[in-house]
Amino acid sequence: SVFMHAMQGGQMIVTDVSSTEKRADAIGKLGLSYGIGMVVGPVVGGVLARMFSLDKAAVVACLLSVISVFITYVYVPAMTKKVINTDQDKNIFSLTKISQLLRAPGATFLISIKLATGIPIGIFQSMFSIVALDTFKLTAEYNSYVMSYVGVTAMLVQGLGIGFVTKKFSELNILFGSACILVLGYLLL
Secondary structure, eight states: OOOHHHHHHHHHHHHHHHHHHOOOOOOOHHHHHHHHHHHHHHHHHHHHHHHHOOOHHHHHHHHHHHHHHHHHHOOOOOOOOOOOOOOOOOOOTTTTHHHHHHHSHHHHHHHHHHHHHHHHHHHHHHHHHHHHHHHOOOOOHHHHHHHHHHHHHHHIIIIHHHHHHHHHHHHHHHHHHHHHHHHHHHHHH
């Protein structure tokens, strides 16, 4: 769990190096790479669990995460854009700065959407495998196939769908529509 923040780090880097016009599409393509990981990872994990044990599969996953941290530390630049900082206060936990951020146009809406959708997503992702194993009596290998299917779906949506949708609709409309679809999906679930 300590090393599971690679996606947010990747999004931060892509946001930093891409132009405003191409940012959503670039982040969608980044999601395509995570989709590939969601397809390959569960299959490899299921095979490792069947051939060895769940513990050994977890150790391999942990080692790969540690390697990703090392690769990130060595190859990702600290900053790609020049930032002029006139603020002398370096404290990132300043309540004044946080309240200024929350008063920025649209920030409260974005944070509310992130919170309202992030909690169910986190619960779903953390519990899906357990529920699938218990409810459907799937083996680790078959559960990995289900997770790979989810990865393929995510890959298609993020890799192909995001670029198409961002050309047709505004980011605010996409965010609102996505939140509505997400809420509907969780209600159906």
